[in-house]
Structures are given as structure tokens and as C-alpha cells.
Amino acid sequence: MVAIVTGAGSRAPGVGNGRAAAILFAREGARVLLVDSVAEWADQTLGMIADEHGEASVVEADVTRAQDCQRIVDEAVRRYGRIDILHNNVGIGGNGSVVDIDLEAWDQIMQVNVKSMMLMARHVIPVMAANGGGAITNVSSISSIRPRGLTPYTTSKGAVNALTIAMAVDHAAQGIRVNAILPGPVYTPGVASAGMTPEQRATRARSSLLGTEGTAWDVGWAAVYLASPEARWVTGQLLCVDGGVSLTSAARSVGDEPRR
Numbered sequence: 291m292v293a294i295v296t297g298a299g300s301r302a303p304g305v306g307n308g309r310a311a312a313i314l315f316a317r318e319g320a321r322v323l324l325v326d327s328v329a330e331w332a333d334q335t336l337g338m339i340a341d342e343h344g345e346a347s348v349v350e351a352d353v354t355r356a357q358d359c360q361r362i363v364d365e366a367v368r369r370y371g372r373i374d375i376l377h378n379n380v381g382i383g384g385n386g387s388v389v390d391i392d393l394e395a396w397d398q399i400m401q402v403n404v405k406s407m408m409l410m411a412r413h414v415i416p417v418m419a420a421n422g423g424g425a426i427t428n429v430s431s432i433s434s435i436r437p438r439g440l441t442p443y444t445t446s447k448g449a450v451n452a453l454t455i456a457m458a459v460d461h462a463a464q465g466i467r468v469n470a471i472l473p474g475p476v477y478t479p480g481v482a483s484a485g486m487t488p489e490q491r492a493t494r495a496r497s498s499l500l501g502t503e504g505t506a507w508d509v510g511w512a513a514v515y516l517a518s519p520e521a522r523w524v525t526g527q528l529l530c531v532d533g534g535v536s537l538t539s540a541a542r543s544v545g546d547e548p549r550r
Contacts, residue, residue, distance in 0.1 A: 294366055295324055301479070321369075328350070373421070419466065425466070454468050498535045
């Protein structure tokens with residue numbers, strides 16, 4: 291199996307959502323193409339996979355650019371001969387309302403969070419279809435179904451949900467399954483580097499029905515399932531991985547914007 295993981299690095303030490311998915315795919319025997327806009331971040335993931343005797347390689351690219359997405363796909367085919375899994379993990383945050391959001395910031399959020407996933411799918415799908423099918427997973431957020439003062443981010447992730455369902459319909463006949471993961475406020479290196487206090491972490495943990503804090507590994511294991519043969523009859527689904535946070539009505543949790 292060959293997997294492409296975008297946003298496979300982490301901007302701070304530790305394991306973020308993309309890195310966790312990439313490591314777990316490799317543990318399951320996939321050859322993984324690690325894509326990030328900063329090669330050094332992906333190189334660190336590569337080292338972790340190599341330490342476990344997995345197989346991976348790195349491509350530095352900007353997935354908001356169509357030519358870069360085509361280059362990623364070409365590299366995957368050149369190195370590994372096929373593509374079975376696309377894990378779209380790139381995303382940025384954004385808060386405020388439609389009244390106060392900067393228009394350039396709005397456009398950037400839509401470009402990074404939505405257009406990047408469309409472009410990667412656009413270039414991957416023909417290769418998957420030629421090989422008999424595959425699995426695409428888009429990383430969304432519970433903010434898409436539980437707005438909490440992050441209107442630009444919420445809107446972009448709502449578009450990811452709609453894109454996921456539409457692609458599932460469009461490409462089922464080609465043997466391609468498309469699903470989305472909606473993480474809750476998991477604790478990642480990006481969150482840690484933002485200076486979250488132990489008290490804030492405790493508040494986030496209490497906001498889940500399970501009373502526990504999620505990690506990038508929880509999101510990564512969901513990615514493994516959705517890309518696996520065990521999920522052969524699962525497509526067009528929006529899977530919340532949030533400890534039940536999306537079922538609560540409490541005020542916005544501290545740090546709802548996920549970070550790599």
C-alpha cells in the first residue's frame with residue numbers, strides 16, 4: 291500500500307495529527323510519501339518512521355498550488371508505482387465573525403483548508419482509479435458542526451465536510467472511498483507551543499463526555515481505520531473523534547482551533 295500524507299510534519303517537537311497518521315500508516319506496512327511545506331518538519335517524521343524500520347520519503351510542496359500537487363502525485367508514482375491512500379491533513383485556524391475577519395485572511399483560510407484538499411484529490415483520483423480504487427480521508431474539525439466563535443475556520447471545515455460527501459458520491463463507481471475525520475480539541479505540539487497552561491488543559495479534558503484529553507494518536511488511528519480494508523463499506527462519513535465534545539453544549543473550549 292502507498293499513502294500520501296499532507297501536513298506530515300510538525301512545527302514543534304512531538305507528534306501532531308499528520309505525523310501520527312504517517313507513522314501509523316508505516317507501522318501498518320504502507321510506504322508513505324510525507325508532504326509538508328517545510329521539508330525539515332517532514333524529515334523529522336521520516337526519521338521517526340526510519341527508526342521503526344518503516345519506508346517513507348519526503349516531498350516539500352505547497353498543496354495550495356496545482357503544479358505542486360501534480361508534482362507530489364508524480365513523485366509518488368515514480369517512487370512507489372501507485373497511490374492507495376490520500377490523507378489530507380493540511381489546515382490553518384482563524385477566528386472572529388464575518389464582520390471583523392480580514393478579507394485576505396478569509397481567502398487564505400479557504401485556500402489552505404479547502405482548495406488544497408480539492409487540488410490533491412483532483413490529481414490523485416485518476417491514479418487511484420487506474421489502479422482499481424483507494425481511500426481518501428480529509429481532516430475536518432468538530433468546529434464545522436459546533437461553531438464557537440471561529441467563523442472563518444468553521445466555514446472552511448463545513449466546506450471540507452461537503453466536499454467529502456460530494457467526492458464520495460462522484461467517485462464511488464471508481465472504487466474510491468472518501469471520508470472525513472472531525473477531531474475535537476486534541477493536545478498537539480502546536481497547542482503546547484502556544485503556551486497552554488495545565489489549568490487550560492484540564493478544562494479541555496473536562497469538556498469531553500469521557501473527561502479525558504485526546505491526542506494526535508487518536509486521530510491517527512481513525513485515519514488508519516478509514517483507509518483500511520476493514521472500512522471497505524464506509525464512505526461519505528464524517529467521523530467525530532472528540533471524546534463526545536460535539537455532544538455537549540458548554541461554552542467554547544480553550545484552544546478549539548487544532549494545531550499541528
